[in-house]
Amino acid sequence: MAEQEKRTEEKVYRQLRTNSLLQQIMFRYMLEGHAASENGRLAWITSGFPVEIPVAMGVGVNYPEQYGAVIGSQKVGPQICGFAEEMGYSQELCSYARSSIGAARYPEKSPLEGLPKPQALLACNNICGTVLRWYDAISEMTGAPVFLFDTPPTQGKQTPHHREYVRQSVMRLIDFLSTTFHTTFSEERLREVGNLSGKGIDLWTRCLKACRNRPSPLNCADRFLAMAPIVSLRGTELAVEFYQALLEEVEGRVAQGLGAIRDEKIRLLWDDIPPWFTIFRFFNGLAARGVVFPADTYTHAWSGSLSGADLVDSVVSVYSNVYLNKGLEAKVDKMCELIKEYSLDGFIMFSVRSCKRYSLGQLVSKELVMERTGVPGVVIEGDMVDSRLFNDAQIQTRIDALLEMFI
């Protein structure tokens, strides 16, 4: 045991104790997904969907995007994406979509034997337009109907007729779920779920904000793992339980002056989805050089709580105003705000070939953020799941050159 502790002590990063709780919770989430599917009550859902509504109506949910992260981290992205490519899908298509379609085609050859069969597909286009066509493809393969929660992009202030349109989507969603799953909607239940969702988001936000401290108690990989419940278990007791435990550990680190990495020298912002297939190697490799990422744009995306007397109106506000659904300016503002708030020295933008919506305009954003904040940044290119698009040597040169600017 003593020897084991010594070995842990030598690592450049500190493992979170809460990771074991995370594993248990995510295992339970997986079992619940299977049970829901067997009972004919499972929906596949996009990460930015107003999940509180199906949860309040007793519908189980699974996240294909999260499953894509699993495929990526198990390093089988090229193989599973390849199944979709054999079916005729372009390599230019989002690798979450390709891996999801590929795994639906050959579940027996995919991690965890694929996601359990859905009875409905709930797509919200506040994160991208691809989700609708992707779910259409899954619908053809599984027979599950698709519901589109349509949130037209906004530039500047959202207009009243726009809000009314999205509000109608909420009503249509309630009808759709009622008919598909023979269930009923109760505002009281939505308030309960909304409260739990809000509690989870509040705890998660406090964990994120704790990274303003120097040294930062969490690094990028920590947050990318710990975000799983806020994405997939939003609105449940399990998520609240997990983030309470995480916050306790994070606050403990802050109180003791312990950082996520042992020797913090350079603090950077990360933009975009991470390369799941090399997430530990990548971030721990940089940790060995004293680089920590106290903030990123991705895990900060789940920040809006349902509140107020009119819960439906709150759903409209939260889900149509995610920054990917707003203009480039909103994202630039977010980056500048994070750089300032977390006292960051620079930033790395990961241009994800799959995710056009997230990566669009990064070169311009880079210039604007550098201009406004005065800190240097670099754009590197690759993908979140498809490791064939990730060139180590090219990425290394760009990152090394950025780090040399801090010497």
Add this chain to the structure above:
Amino acid sequence: MTKRATMGIGLDVGSTTTKGVLVDLSRTILASALIPTGSSAPVAVRRVLEELSQASGKDLAGLPIVSTGYGRTSVEFTHEAVTEITCHSVGVHSLNADIRLLIDVGGQDSKVIKIGPNGRPTDFELNDKCSAGTGRFLEVMARVLEVSIDDLGPLALQSTSPCTISSTCTVFAESEVVGKIGTGVAPADIAAGAHSAMAAKVGALARRVGLTTPIGVTGGVALNSAFRHYLSKQLDSPLWIPEKPQLTGALGAAILATK
């Protein structure tokens, strides 16, 4: 090392050539070497060190070495590996401290670097995963036109009516050129078109970083007169080229080694 070194060695292990420079503390170049990298970077590095030793007549044992270029981490006895972005900035700054924008076009990549008043890079962009806009593009064009790479630039400058190469991909440009040869377009016009296309690509990269004059150009491709001509036209600016544009990365590395 217990005592301060009196000289420093810079090694730039590129995709096409390996370069070495030996400098003293006043940044005077005592010797330089340039050989093809070939299939083994460590072998090329040893040969470069031997050449530096012979040319300078100095014993290089124990001198600090900084390596750069794509093979920078493959140099086993380096004291530090530094990117070519920083090394080129430092090297160029030592030769011409006025340069604020540097365009380096090597065998496998092209980069544009904004140099700060202290000689360090403040921003940079590299070409994407594509060989168009690099030395490799011109090598392919020379092969298709059946001229040596050294003759390609002078051939292009003979053109009175450069043709348009529409493709920005080396592979597709090659088939486009083959097509033009087939229709009887003069080799000089094709060569001029190839240089013009490449200058447009590199020029776009430079504009992305922001044009600040005077502009310096380094890397092996800076030796190509037609490329210089079309790039200067593209950027609407005269270009400063060092005497040995291939060596600035190794020079910067050598200067860093003395620190």
